[in-house]
Amino acid sequence: MRHVADQHSEPLTEAVFLILLSLAPEPKHGYAIMKDVEEISNGRVKLSTGTLYGALRRLLESKWIVRFAEKEASRDRQAYRLTSNGQAAMTAETARMKSLTRVAASRMAEGQA
């Protein structure tokens, strides 16, 4: 799988990470994920539906998310929820980024000193 890291060994792409982040607090449907990703990234990342659903398909295959019918008053809509695997992947990615940030901060401090 190219965009979803195998066994959390490779870094996640920004789009995948933001989608996982969007699903972390609660399940969401496609359009809500799209808007949330834009909001989380302060408007910097605007996913196209092709990119969004390409990523969602890969996440489904990796079993990092599950798809289910969201019951609404007007119509049935498919929504996506993070699985324990997905949460683990996100935690691992966040830890990797934190570690990287720490190293970056310390190196920059060394440079300024």
Next chain:
Amino acid sequence: MIYRALLRLYPTSIREQFAEEMLAVHSSARERARSASRASYLRFQVREIAGILFDLAGAFRLIAFEGGSMKRLKWIAAGGLLGLLAASAILEFGFEEQYRSTAVIRVYPGIVSEQFLPGRQLQMQNVVQRFAPNLLSRATLTNIIQTYGLYPSELRRIPLEDVIEDMRHNLKLLSGRDEKLTISFSYPDRFLAQKVTQDIVGRFIQEDQTFHKMSLGSVNDIFMGEADGANTDWIKAEEELRKAQVTGHLNSRLVIDVDLARDRYKTSKNRLAEVQRALSIAKQKLGPTLELIDPASLPMRPERNVKAILGVGLLTGAIAGFAAGRILALLEKKPEPALA
């Protein structure tokens, strides 16, 4: 609409599961982008098309390599190629050949100066725009079809309107910057193709001559009206002068007025005579405002419709390739184990 068409390109399994949902999300996002600004909407459309194309490539690569079906893609490609060849052969040998006869006419520099023919510009583009609607009209083409007995088998199968539409496709008017107009017509019978081209060229030149005659007539009317007006003014001025002489109120202003009116009349009368001389020369040599450079050719070889061969070939190839892929997919399926 483009988005919906692109969704159809996804593999069936993905399309069945996600297409409807993707379309709904796309519609909501589109409405949002549209309400923002025109630039934002344009960026959205570009992003969406690019996004779906990249995802499509990824979706097919997944099926080809992860499913271990690279072989199937090769079969699809081979089927497509065979289909292309078959379609080209069908078009090349199975369809009726078309012969195209071509004639060239050009705008001839006018006998009468441009200043005497208001609104007449020697530009082929204008000539085409002026006459083409009439020449390509239903009445004219029906007349040509009936005169030469064109499209007999088509007329038995389809309505006259459709036959006329087909004829319009076979008839080409191409105007270049060099004041030339190429008129061509293609038809399965090369002699008829030539006759029809000759006929259309003749009608073009005829239309131009009619227009020219009308223009000359209107020029004459304009100058004649001007001379008549000047003559009336002169008569009035002389009448006033006579009255003044009788009543003893003669003054120099009246004399000057009469002189001016007489000069105006003489000037316009001279101008009218000049115009009439030019018009009479033009009438004698009226023919060639449009002149025929190359008469309608008698085509020796049928024309090759490369676009049609490629278009139909690619379509048939795609269908054949798709069918080959499906058949192979069915053959690859393992048979269910027989019940003991």
